[in-house]
Amino acid sequence: MSDLSQPRAFRPAATEAPWARITLIIAVVAVLVVLLFAPLITVFYEALREGFGAALATLAEPESQSAIRLTLLVAVFAVPLNAVFGVAAAWLITKYSFRGKAVLITLIDIPFSVSPVVAGLCIVLTFGANSWLGSWLVAHGMPVVFAVPGIIMASMFVTFPFVARELIPVMVEQGRAAEEAALTLGASGWRVFFTVTLPNIRWALLYGVLLCNARAMGEFGAVAVVSGKIRGLTATMPITIEILYNEYSSVAAFTLAAVLALLALVTLALKSLLEWRYADQLAATHRH
């Protein structure tokens, strides 16, 4: 029997015991430090090991410049195309019911489940000089494999699902009512899309695009297979980093790696800035 005069410390049913909370927090922080912060700091430390000047000098090398340009070029093509595709696919999947919808959802997820190397290999087999399509393309001066188009295709394949996956749950939750309301008010389909649908999904779209961009710039496996790793021509930043590292040019390798990491950090900062800037709007519309 419990002593009723003894005051008992109650805690909410959904709150864990203090020791459980502390253990969980320590575990999460430890994992973050070991897996995220330590490598990130190492990258910058190794890059600047021989001074800021040495790091800058490697960035001035034509090889590095070409790698940075190529990576940005790939992102410029892959990200907008996948954004448009992702919006179209999410729209189709959430606003209409049709036969084969489940198959389409599975198809969108394929890049998540297939190894990027396999994806790259498929592009090589389909568009390489040994296939009829590839030989025709080469004969007409439009090589895909070991050239920029193949790298863009490989990056697009790998980043295919990001935008659609981000949008689908948001659009399912929102339903069709707002769009139907706009239609009854006389708006055309395009007007509904630009004035109602797009504003409602813009945050999810932004996250999807940022993720897609990060992955497009960082993709290694698929690009490694289709690019042929031709230095100064088809080597993107991740490929060039690997080449340099294997040649023991560690300052050059880590400097490029630091630039790639910086691009990611800038992306994150941009996202946080937008969230902070539009916090009131986010709160007002209950959408994010």
Next chain:
Amino acid sequence: MQIEIDEISKEFGTTAALTPVTLSIPSGALVALLGPSGSGKTTLLRILGGLEFPTAGRVLFDGADATALTVQERRAGFVFQSYALFAHMTVFENIAYGLRARPRTTRPPAAEIVRRVTKLLELIQLPDIGARYPSQLSGGQRQRVALARALAIEPRMLLLDEPFGALDARVRKDLRQGLRDIHDTTGLTTIFVTHDQDEAMELADLVVVMSMGRIEQVGRPQDIRARPASAFVRDFISA
């Protein structure tokens, strides 16, 4: 506007939502489509608004076949069950949406849009909320804004899907009278869907009792109460 529903049926896949229904709605009437969920009343309303198309049958507006008219061409003021206000727009922008969506040739000038929206805000007795966002409004205010938005397009009829469904009992009573007043002021043919027999009986000129995709009875509230046409109607209205 007078509305004629001629042998309308609707199937979703293999399930029939409406077995052929025929109904004549006189111009300027305030009509309730009353029935339990799954009776086909919302489907019928959406067919009138052009949001669904019937599997068979015709809809006539003032005697002219309107079955093939698109949702935009119908010019039906539609109030949705959860109002479907545009969350990222202010109340003013919500109400102005339909006017701004018009093609350039028929679009009123900006000053005229301001004038009309202001007038509508007065009509719904919320003159000062134009700058607010829907999330900052109460349920009852949202419903009235949705009504104003639907009225802004100078609709040919007013269609309301469970307009009081999401509101608490006291607000319901007030807004019933509000809808009655707006109907009487505008003279629009108004059709609302409800599963609440009190609401239908108290508010409507004409009650259409539906069940399982069929119309069980059409009549004035007092006639339906006095002479229910079937056991279903008798049970439903006494519930």
